[in-house]
Structure formats: structure tokens, C-alpha cells
Amino acid sequence: MHPLTKLLVIIAIAALVFWLLTKVRESTRGDRVSFRPVEDLPLDVQQSIDHALAHDKKVTAIKLYRQATKAPLDAAKAAIDVREWKRG
Structure with missing residues (x-):
């Protein structure tokens, strides 16, 4: 060659x-981070997350989300950020 x-x-x-x-x-x-919306979780979990967010306990809300979904940290944070944004 x-x-x-x-x-x-x-x-x-x-x-x-x-x-x-x-x-x-x-x-x-x-x-891109994919996650399950908080609205798709059982009502008691949603209420617990909302209660934590209402008391400025974002870390607790993320922990509750992770316990309910077994999601990784980045997905849980994204889901809680969206929930917080939707709540105003």
C-alpha cells in the first residue's frame, strides 16, 4: 500500500x-434529570413533603422523597425544587 x-x-x-x-x-x-413528580406519590407522602417545605426544611423534604422513591439525590432535589416552585 x-x-x-x-x-x-x-x-x-x-x-x-x-x-x-x-x-x-x-x-x-x-x-437531564428524570424524576417521578411529587404529585404521583401517595397522599401522605405528599403531605409530609409539603409540611417540610412549609417549614423551610428542604433537606427533610428531599429525604422524605428519597425514602418514598429510592431516587438518587439529584433526582430527588429536582423533584422537590419543582414541587416548591409549583407551591409558589
Whole structure:
């Protein structure tokens, strides 16, 4: 194989690997947090969370949400932030 052809093949393979790695990183970056809305939880859990938020105990509300859903911290915080925003 001609040396110039080899160089072009190597550059093409490197570009393909770079493109693939970029796509994998984008798909696993985790910019979006999915969570179950507080409104979908049992009424007693909703009331407990609302009570905690009414008394400025956001950490407690997050803990209650996590106990009820087994959600990771970032999802629980997002759900409580949305609940707090909806409550005004």
C-alpha cells in the first residue's frame, strides 16, 4: 500500500474514533434529570413533603422523597425544587 494511502486510512480511522467517542459522551453526559413528580406519590407522602417545605426544611423534604422513591439525590432535589416552585 502506498504511504499516502496508509496515512489517509489512519486519519480516517482516527476521525471515526473521535466522532464515536464524542457521541458516546453526549449520550451519557446526564444533563437531564428524570424524576417521578411529587404529585404521583401517595397522599401522605405528599403531605409530609409539603409540611417540610412549609417549614423551610428542604433537606427533610428531599429525604422524605428519597425514602418514598429510592431516587438518587439529584433526582430527588429536582423533584422537590419543582414541587416548591409549583407551591409558589
